[in-house]
Amino acid sequence: MQRWFVVSTVALVLAGCGGGDDGEAGGAAPTVYAAASLTEIFPAVDPAPTYSFAGSDELATQIREGAPADVYAAASSTYPQELYDEGLVEEPVTFASNRLVLIVPEDNPAGIEELADVAEPGVKLVIAAEGVPVGDYTRAVLEDLDPAAALDNVVSNEDDVKGVVGKIALGEGDAGVVYATDAAVAGDAVAVIELPKGSQPPIDYQIAVVAASENEEAAQAFVDLVLGPDGRAELEAAGFVLPE
Numbered sequence: 040m041q042r043w044f045v046v047s048t049v050a051l052v053l054a055g056c057g058g059g060d061d062g063e064a065g066g067a068a069p070t071v072y073a074a075a076s077l078t079e080i081f082p083a084v085d086p087a088p089t090y091s092f093a094g095s096d097e098l099a100t101q102i103r104e105g106a107p108a109d110v111y112a113a114a115s116s117t118y119p120q121e122l123y124d125e126g127l128v129e130e131p132v133t134f135a136s137n138r139l140v141l142i143v144p145e146d147n148p149a150g151i152e153e154l155a156d157v158a159e160p161g162v163k164l165v166i167a168a169e170g171v172p173v174g175d176y177t178r179a180v181l182e183d184l185d186p187a188a189a190l191d192n193v194v195s196n197e198d199d200v201k202g203v204v205g206k207i208a209l210g211e212g213d214a215g216v217v218y219a220t221d222a223a224v225a226g227d228a229v230a231v232i233e234l235p236k237g238s239q240p241p242i243d244y245q246i247a248v249v250a251a252s253e254n255e256e257a258a259q260a261f262v263d264l265v266l267g268p269d270g271r272a273e274l275e276a277a278g279f280v281l282p283e
Contacts, residue, residue, distance in 0.1 A: 069109035075199035094199040115172035119245040130249035135244040136280040141232040149213035156190040165212035168196040177216040236264035
């Protein structure tokens, strides 16, 4: 069994929203491959599609391997632009932005008060793996500290942002860097510490129709919905930053 089928099937069960009989364009609903940080928001925008949520890098690999995606939405411009250059997706469009925050367990056993504290000896830092957009954003932020000391404190490199949130919520790490929207979803399970002013990296979420899609009309309808007033309203309500 190929990996993309397993991921898509599991994500479908977890999201609780299989492809409906009727999509936006009157045919089958599209299959949407989307960044893990969009897990809560995309089904709120449209419950009809079949969703597969994972790290943007992993999903890009699956599309390169021929996975049956109709739409690709990433938490970065890097992978959509690479796929566009390879002729695998239509021209990507930026539909949202986000910001990073530091999270700690509710009881904050390590006494973390600011980002610089994650470089202190003995701190257990959980971050996303290199290549995952939030992992790359995190490493860029840590460059403003003592990056070697901070990275020496990493006890886990997670596959996506949900993995980081989960480890911190369970107390399996002292601190982690995640998107503000995912910290909000975690609620009281974590405490949020804002990053220093001026330390936020540029974060562009991009969406595109997959060039090999056999459901192009429904795929484009979903993209239009995300870019339209209803989609923008849902994104803004969830804490995403909207492009002008």
